[in-house]
Amino acid sequence: MADNSVPSFKASDLVIQLSSTLKAKSDVFTFGTVFTDHMLTIEWSATEGWQAPLIQPFGNLSLNPACSSLHYGIQLFEGLKAYRGDDNRLRLFRPMLNMNRMANSAKRACLPAFDQSELLECIRRLVEIDQDWVPQSDSASVYIRPTFISTEPTLGVKKPAQALLYVILCPVGAYFNTGGKGLSLWADPKYTRAWKGGTGDCKMGGNYGCSLSAQYDAVDYGCQQVLWLYGEDHQITEAGTMNIFLHWINEDGDEELATPPLDGIILPGVTRQSILELTREWDEFKVTERYLTMSQLCCALKQQRVKELFGSGTACMICPIEDIVYQGENLHIPCQEENSQLTSRIAKELTDIQYGRTPSDWTFLV
Amino acid sequence: MADNSVPSFKASDLVIQLSSTLKAKSDVFTFGTVFTDHMLTIEWSATEGWQAPLIQPFGNLSLNPACSSLHYGIQLFEGLKAYRGDDNRLRLFRPMLNMNRMANSAKRACLPAFDQSELLECIRRLVEIDQDWVPQSDSASVYIRPTFISTEPTLGVKKPAQALLYVILCPVGAYFNTGGKGLSLWADPKYTRAWKGGTGDCKMGGNYGCSLSAQYDAVDYGCQQVLWLYGEDHQITEAGTMNIFLHWINEDGDEELATPPLDGIILPGVTRQSILELTREWDEFKVTERYLTMSQLCCALKQQRVKELFGSGTACMICPIEDIVYQGENLHIPCQEENSQLTSRIAKELTDIQYGRTPSDWTFLV
Numbered sequence: 147m148a149d150n151s152v153p154s155f156k157a158s159d160l161v162i163q164l165s166s167t168l169k170a171k172s173d174v175f176t177f178g179t180v181f182t183d184h185m186l187t188i189e190w191s192a193t194e195g196w197q198a199p200l201i202q203p204f205g206n207l208s209l210n211p212a213c214s215s216l217h218y219g220i221q222l223f224e225g226l227k228a229y230r231g232d233d234n235r236l237r238l239f240r241p242m243l244n245m246n247r248m249a250n251s252a253k254r255a256c257l258p259a260f261d262q263s264e265l266l267e268c269i270r271r272l273v274e275i276d277q278d279w280v281p282q283s284d285s286a287s288v289y290i291r292p293t294f295i296s297t298e299p300t301l302g303v304k305k306p307a308q309a310l311l312y313v314i315l316c317p318v319g320a321y322f323n324t325g326g327k328g329l330s331l332w333a334d335p336k337y338t339r340a341w342k343g344g345t346g347d348c349k350m351g352g353n354y355g356c357s358l359s360a361q362y363d364a365v366d367y368g369c370q371q372v373l374w375l376y377g378e379d380h381q382i383t384e385a386g387t388m389n390i391f392l393h394w395i396n397e398d399g400d401e402e403l404a405t406p407p408l409d410g411i412i413l414p415g416v417t418r419q420s421i422l423e424l425t426r427e428w429d430e431f432k433v434t435e436r437y438l439t440m441s442q443l444c445c446a447l448k449q450q451r452v453k454e455l456f457g458s459g460t461a462c463m464i465c466p467i468e469d470i471v472y473q474g475e476n477l478h479i480p481c482q483e484e485n486s487q488l489t490s491r492i493a494k495e496l497t498d499i500q501y502g503r504t505p506s507d508w509t510f511l512v
Numbered sequence: 513m514a515d516n517s518v519p520s521f522k523a524s525d526l527v528i529q530l531s532s533t534l535k536a537k538s539d540v541f542t543f544g545t546v547f548t549d550h551m552l553t554i555e556w557s558a559t560e561g562w563q564a565p566l567i568q569p570f571g572n573l574s575l576n577p578a579c580s581s582l583h584y585g586i587q588l589f590e591g592l593k594a595y596r597g598d599d600n601r602l603r604l605f606r607p608m609l610n611m612n613r614m615a616n617s618a619k620r621a622c623l624p625a626f627d628q629s630e631l632l633e634c635i636r637r638l639v640e641i642d643q644d645w646v647p648q649s650d651s652a653s654v655y656i657r658p659t660f661i662s663t664e665p666t667l668g669v670k671k672p673a674q675a676l677l678y679v680i681l682c683p684v685g686a687y688f689n690t691g692g693k694g695l696s697l698w699a700d701p702k703y704t705r706a707w708k709g710g711t712g713d714c715k716m717g718g719n720y721g722c723s724l725s726a727q728y729d730a731v732d733y734g735c736q737q738v739l740w741l742y743g744e745d746h747q748i749t750e751a752g753t754m755n756i757f758l759h760w761i762n763e764d765g766d767e768e769l770a771t772p773p774l775d776g777i778i779l780p781g782v783t784r785q786s787i788l789e790l791t792r793e794w795d796e797f798k799v800t801e802r803y804l805t806m807s808q809l810c811c812a813l814k815q816q817r818v819k820e821l822f823g824s825g826t827a828c829m830i831c832p833i834e835d836i837v838y839q840g841e842n843l844h845i846p847c848q849e850e851n852s853q854l855t856s857r858i859a860k861e862l863t864d865i866q867y868g869r870t871p872s873d874w875t876f877l878v
Binding site: 176177178179181185204205206207208209210211212215216217218219220221223253254255256289291293295300301302303304305312314316335336337338341342343344345350351352353354355356357358359361362386387 | 542543544545547551570571572573574575576577578581582583584585586587589619620621622655657659661666667668669670671678680682701702703704707708709710711716717718719720721722723724725727728752753
């Protein structure tokens with residue numbers, strides 16, 4: 147239902163310019179390297195408001211070299227996927243959660259508001275047009291990247307008076323190539339991903355640019371990703387670009403699935419929220435949003451109370467964590483018996499919803 | 513002297529494509545809205561290395577919509593100025609400090625290294641070509657904006673394999689339009705500009721995008737800029753996009769000029785460094801890099817120990833601060849007698865160097 151209180155573009159105004167030539171599709175993709183034939187662009191200016199949305203051939207943007215998305219990081223993005231089900235229908239997974247988060251990021255970045263349902267409908271049309279790109283495979287999908295940048299062509303640090311919202315699509319397989327093993331993480335308080343009063347709870351570009359250097363330090367230490375710590379007590383916050391979950395027997399002897407609370411420094415992940423809702427629905431163990439510190443994790447590992455540690459996110463879905471390098475030590479997260487593996491069970495339930503094998507109101511048909 | 517240990521572009525390889533038409537020059541400029549006729553662009557790729565630097569007509573950049581400067585804030589910039597002296601010669605002010613800081617930012621952003629002297633020589637040539645844009649005025653100059661962005665056209669969060677370094681120029685007058693009054697600042701711990709383990713000591717885009725929202729809260733509270741606080745004890749860190757200086761009688765009864773130390777969350781400003789060096793040279797009062805908290809400032813204001821508070825930066829040079837809104841109160845910084853005004857004296861000494869009235873090894877002739 148359209149929210150008429152926000153001045154917005156309308157999907158009914160969509161202008162569609164189809165590409166005269168279509169690209170050849172191949173099967174093997176490194177994440178985010180191949181794009182489909184079309185993209186969605188929607189221009190905004192303070193004087194003219196939102197223009198009609200346009201679906202046009204994928205191609206370069208022409209940007210003023212002074213534009214403040216390139217100087218002051220006035221930019222944000224989203225990530226969601228389109229899945230081809232066994233029934234050959236295309237589905238998105240809880241896309242309004244992405245639209246809501248995008249609106250929150252836009253507010254934080256001083257970019258203009260828009261009607262979230264109208265954007266979703268424009269995205270649906272784009273996916274429909276490039277539907278042949280969505281693979282018939284449980285391990286592949288089309289990744290949808292809504293992006294929102296300032297195109298204000300002046301150097302004063304100020305609220306943009308011009309902006310561009312655009313959406314590009316890329317067929318993707320698995321995000322990490324770990325050869326079936328769990329991830330290894332490097333945990334060092336030297337770098338901080340996000341901080342109270344910052345933008346860690348929004349998908350703004352600056353959160354990622356500042357994390358890159360740590361990522362390469364992690365690789366130098368023989369790890370694949372960073373385990374982001376926070377504060378004097380080395381709180382566990384996120385893993386790489388994922389939320390993090392600990393399945394353990396907690397200090398009180400209770401079986402618990404725990405993830406850090408949304409206190410401003412944690413990205414409110416769609417997969418995170420879905421895992422919380424799914425496992426709370428099961429009602430088989432405690433499911434908690436709580437602070438977790440490295441000393442709590444180390445203690446639990448010594449006492450063999452850790453069952454599983456994993457990351458979650460749209461790009462990777464669920465990713466088990468096998469090792470953490472922390473203060474010169476390698477903390478190994480023990481493998482658990484096959485039948486108790488929580489990650490496999492969650493991954494199956496989510497995949498069954500995404501690919502249409504389990505009916506769910508979390509799916510949105512394209 | 514060229515540093516041959518770093519693979520770099522060379523100024524001697526410069527290719528120059530002059531614009532066939534020149535823009536009309538006008539006298540009144542809002543900061544960063546009007547650009548000169550030419551720009552410098554230098555492309556880099558992991559496979560080909562640095563390409564020949566190119567001076568070409570100012571114009572739009574053509575960027576892949578997936579490029580990681582637009583998604584992950586992999587971008588940084590610098591700011592320096594070219595001044596036209598009374599002798600009609602053009603001068604830059606300590607430009608190697610900017611080149612060094614740019615190299616540091618590039619390292620933090622995982623962008624490639626370059627020879628700083630070669631970049632300075634390319635910039636010198638660009639300013640020389642657009643020299644007619646540099647106004648003959650003590651209150652105007654040409655602002656030089658070196659910018660360095662990732663042009664990696666893929667969505668994985670990783671070190672860019674393609675990048676673009678470019679420099680644009682704009683004639684500028686005063687940065688703030690305060691009508692001769694001091695700035696008013698809004699101090700609220702709700703927002704944090706930078707944090708330990710982050711990028712506050714680099715000129716990366718993300719530092720600015722995340723500050724914009726606070727800036728508009730400041731305006732809502734009737735202030736012009738944000739006074740950035742840090743930590744439980746509300747340390748004073750920066751003011752808007754400026755470093756901050758307090759001239760006061762300190763707790764020990766000593767006259768002191770104080771500014772926060774470079775502990776990772778403070779931008780190492782060129783004007784900041786120059787003010788420290790200049791006033792240490794005078795040897796008339798203590799000049800200290802130290803922590804300053806809001807409670808120390810409030811106490812000093814009550815006891816009438818505050819002589820002056822001001823911001824410093826390349827865009828504004830020196831900017832007196834007159835009011836701070838903090839915890840619901842308006843803290844007024846008293847005006848001081850004309851003959852003790854430190855800001856005027858520092859501004860005059862720096863301006864005399866920048867415009868060539870005082871010979872100095874801080875100037876670099878174009």
